[in-house]
Amino acid sequence: MDRVQLRTDPPPAQDNACWHCGTSVAGRKVARYLYPGDRPRTAIIEDWHACRCGAYQNVRRPSEITVSSLDRT
Numbered sequence: 001m002d003r004v005q006l007r008t009d010p011p012p013a014q015d016n017a018c019w020h021c022g023t024s025v026a027g028r029k030v031a032r033y034l035y036p037g038d039r040p041r042t043a044i045i046e047d048w049h050a051c052r053c054g055a056y057q058n059v060r061r062p063s064e065i066t067v068s069s070l071d072r073t
Contacts, residue, residue: 002067002068002069002070003067003068003069003070004065004066004067005065005066005067005068006043006045006063006064006065007063007064007066008045008061008062008063016049016057016059017057018051018053018055018057019055019057020051020053020055021051021052021053021055023051023052023053025049025050025051025057026049028049028050028051029047029048029049030048030049030050030056031047031048032045032046032047032048033045033046033048034046037062037063041064041065041066042062042063042064042065043062043063043065044060044061044062044063045060045061045062045063046058046059046060047059
């Protein structure tokens with residue numbers, strides 16, 4: 001069995017403001033999408049956050065993909 005980890009580069013922002021009203025949407029993630037990165041072993045992570053005003057904010061960040069073995073024999 002293998003473990004796949006995504007390491008963000010740079011670290012994700014802790015407080016993301018809504019584009020419509022400026023309220024913080026941190027902690028209200030409703031969806032995550034992964035896209036291939038522009039370098040080998042990278043991915044683009046796109047998180048969608050819901051705001052109380054009804055708008056949605058997306059945050060994209062590049063991530064490095066690492067795979068490690070979990071040999072449990």
